Amino acid sequence: MNLRHKDLYIPKEKTEDPFANCKLERKPYAQILTQIVSNYADGFVLAINNPWGEGKSTFVKMWQQQLCNEGYTTLYYNAWENDFEKDVLVALISELAEIKNKPVNTFNKVIDKVVPLTSKLLPLIAKHMAKRTIGDEATNSIIEGVVEYGAQELKDEIKSYTSKKKSIQDFKDTLEVFVNEVGKEKPVIFIIDELDRCRPNYAVEVLEQIKHLFSVPGIVFVLSIDKIQLGHAVKGVYGNDNIDSNEYLRRFIDIEYSIPVPNKRLLCNYFYEYFEFSVFFKTTYRERRNNNDSYNFIELSHKLFSKTNLRIRQIEKIFAHARLALKSFGNKETVFPKLFLLLIFLKNHHSNIYNNIKVKKYTLQELIDTFENLLPNKITDDEYSNPILYTIVELAVFYHNYYQKENHPKLNVLKKDNELKETLAFNSKFDKSENQQILIGHYYNLKRKYILENLNIHSLIKKIDLLEPIS
Structure with a gap:
């Protein structure tokens, strides 16, 4: 006798239906989502927003296999299981390394471009760019909680800012070439699951990295989230209840979709x-x-x-x-x-x-x-x-x-x-x-x-x- 529900078996063969064992009749919703990603291949962020315990993880895994069967290149990243990783950028790039039959030379160029972005100055750039996302008032509240830098260190950071900004653009340009070679006229689908269960700092950093570094044509991010819980994480990180978490998340999410409540x-x-x-x-x-x-x-x-x-x-x-x-x-x-x-x-x-x-x-x-x-x-x-x-x-x-x-x-x-x-x-x-x-x-x-x-x-x-x- 079972006391705990085990993960549903998802057939991996292309000739079989990934939703064969789904008892909640959710296959039509996956087909709708596939139509969405196929019609907007220039790249965007799709959020599948449902409360915890509604079967989102099982659904996105089935949908991922369906996408694979239809010739899409997909990645699945469980953020909660990996929030021990200190550097989000390294974790996301490591997922790209898992792509089978990837163009090795182009991927190596992506690695070369990412090296300058892994220093301690990257968070400073992210905070600077966050001003455009959440506004001056909220940014001022954030700055109050940031550890002060020494005068000389600040001068060095300002001096290097222009080169860092160029490094970001170089990385994005190279990444775009890579995903277009991998996708072969179809977008690469990068699924990030369990983001709302992560440490708040880690969850917000994932969002910021996606927005500022990975938002390139040819890649679609799918966030499987509980938006309310993720909003709590945003407020916790920035330490200010005046921040409108819905507005903050809206800047990162282009399309929001909710799986209907099952029968x-x-x-x-x-x-x-x-x-x-x-x-x-x-x-x-x-x-x-x-x-x-x-x-x-x-x-x-x-x-x-x-x-x-x-x-x-x-x-x-x-x-x-x-x-x-x-x-x-x-x-x-x-x-x-x-x-x-x-x-x-x-x-x-x-x-x-x-x-x-x-x-x-x-x-x-x-x-x-x-x-x-x-x-x-x-x-x-x-x-x-x-x-x-x-x-x-x-x-x-x-x-x-x-x-x-x-x-x-x-x-x-x-x-x-x-x-x-x-x-x-x-x-x-x-x-x-x-x-x-x-x-x-x-x-x-x-x-x-x-x-x-x-x-x-x-x-x-x-x-x-x-x-x-x-x-």
Whole structure:
């Protein structure tokens, strides 16, 4: 059984589809991006901007292979794995060295031109050029934090500035010749991944090097980023919250693209299969009992996660946790899969609510209100008729039994009012039926199957917290 999702296998053969194992139907987006880079071969910076945990790395690796299959020269650089490297310029040039069948003589010329740019004066030039990018006011703030140079050293730097500026242009001219020879009428695609996870200084330096040294016709940079996190890095480096990080990044990024949010049903079905839930739910004993646990588990996952903003990796971790916790259930133990999944969701993403349940902080109505407030209000009644409303009933019954103390007066979840009408001891904003008849029907359905007094949320919590033996 897998506890962690492994990298998807991406076929390397040109005759195979790099997206063959993609369960999120993202191939069309790669085709659109290929059309973009093919139509603007003069060179630009493309940012694929999605939050962390949305599968950007897997997507760009698949797209890279698709580009290779179509005859593009591509490079992939994981900035986070390489931010130990002090000199960004050396790291980026080293990636160019990895190009197969490159024109050796031209590449050696690129190396010759890069040597004068690796001295301590390069950061000074970058700061000078940054003035054009972020403006005078922000530049003045930056200068205040820069270590002062001695008078003589400053004179030497000023004297050498003109020659350094020429060295930069010589490097760019030589690089342009190189990438045009390599690309053969197609742009070289240089993918930089995980930039937003790097040390802030390193991330900003990568951006500045791309802008000031590598922006030449014939090379397209693809930045796989979380723009919000990268913006925090920019502000951290320059030590000034007055800097408009969006404006700063806009100067580096020419086109911004976001991969659409995946279909949550496809995602849940994939993780259900990947983590082999059917091995547990489809045992002979459970099948013989005509058990619907498998259906109930996946049905609630579709509804619950389609109404929340969880990312791919967050949903993956919920499924992994659930699969591990299931190993503590005996063959004849009932899982109550909907409530089980709901509690794991709360533990992983609303731990304060989960912990308050454990210490019996909520009244029954407070708990129902707290859970329902996690979900959007504007939902049709039929969407909540099943399975969310059924899960609410299970939550109420299981928590109510756990909440009661020995000397506490009993309060049934279902009671009769003065007119002897059956009513619930709590209200749900999602049950729009008269007198909450849908919830009452679910209550009786649960009562037909189980002895309600024996249902206690503490038994599920122990398994979810991994406090019982695992088989």
